[in-house]
Amino acid sequence: MSKVIIIGAGGVGTVVAHKVAQNHEVFTEIMLASRTLSKCDVIADAIGTKYGNKKIQTAKVDADNVPELVALFKKFQPEIVINVALPYQDLTIMDACLEAGVNYLDTANYEPLDEAKFEYKWQWAYQEKFKAAGLTAILGCGFDPGVSGVYTAYAAKHYFSEMQYLDIVDCNAGDHGKAFATNFNPEINIREVTQKGKYWENGQWVYTEPHEIHKPLTYPNIGPKESYVIYHEELESLVKNFPTLKRARFWMTFGQEYLTHLRVIQNIGMARIDEVDYNGVKIVPIQFLKAVLPNPGDLGENYTGETSIGCRIKGLDKNGKEMTYYVYNNCSHEAAYKETGAQGVSYTTGVPAMIGAMMFVKGLWKRPGVFNVEEFDPDPFMEQLNKQGLPWHEIFNEDLEV
Ligand code: NDP
16 A cells, blocks of 8 residues: 655646556555645546546645645655655755655756756755655656656666767657647746756766757657757766766757747846846746746647657667667657646656656665666666556667767
8 A cells, every 4th residue: 555645736747646546556545735726626526537436635735835744744644755846846845755754756856946057966965864764765757857867777777888978859749739838837947948058078068058059850750850959957867877978968849939939038038037026016027927828737638749758879789889779759749638638748747757656666666865767777667658658669770860
């Protein structure tokens, strides 16, 4: 028997709740808690209707407030918390886990509100505390970060004696019919894609202007799409855990229309993350922008097309011979919506978060301390990806284009 608590009732929380409920033999008691209780109730009701008697309990919690979290954890006594609120809440939830003796999993690294940094240092600093408490913290267990790290660990375990070049390629070839919308929390998304580019080469970070490096890459079942090198948080842990990597980059596709909107948003100051005075009220422009943009959770209904995310790796095989390897998943927005009521980006994040929690409660990824996903055995996770809706495919020794 294992009790799980999900924190955050947005697009990703919706998918996690569905997936946890579908795996009721593993997760015997489920609670969904978030800032707005009504959102949790809507999701729990939909799941109750869809899967019969697998009842999800709901609760209101402010995840910025440690005593409130501790009280909820002590009352419900979950084995693990799946944190799919916002990155700002990572540390308060980790503090509450330590106080209440609960294991931890998230999908995005901690970010201070006033600085878009994308660094693991704040969470890695909890290593000794989690170890001493005999608790496990699994960091970055969505798709990217998440499956991207598991794919890399799988490649290292089964195919390579030396991985030298890693390119994580993330394509969203979906169409939601809006002039501009983000696929997950707009504030987090815009902070991420407007920062300077950064990648790892020959033992150091190389910095670029935002979107400076780009070229078309061909995605399976989709075709060529202009792809841009941006910084993504898993690069930090992957180059640490796979020190043979000579270069590690992250590519993401953007349409021209999206980039034009983004440029305007930045030029007019709406991407600012500091407070400005508006008629005597302090507002943060990017938070105001979030309030007027389409809600990512509502994009699903008319979303068509697919995402394609994978790892393209070059190096030496187990016999020391040069090889290339491309492992990827394509996910249909329509199929994701049909199953969970959420679009493909929420789906590709929520499914791995559930699988990570499953790995923990089955005792497969249970180790005191703070870990990134690539530090665990990738095999049982890869097996579940095929069973839980994110099947993967492999291509050997073809041109990686990167
Ligand atoms: P949403 O904005 O849709 O949902 C966030 C949820 O968290 C909302 O329900 C919100 O409550 C709740 N929340 C925010 N602040 C608090 C708080 N203080 N206390 C309690 N609940 C709070 O985001 P998404 O579902 O799109 O994304 C969720 C997470 O997934 C993010 O951290 C994002 O970075 C991450 N992500 C990871 C990806 C990966 O591949 N690794 C990809 C995509 C996203 P309310 O409803 O009241 O606003």
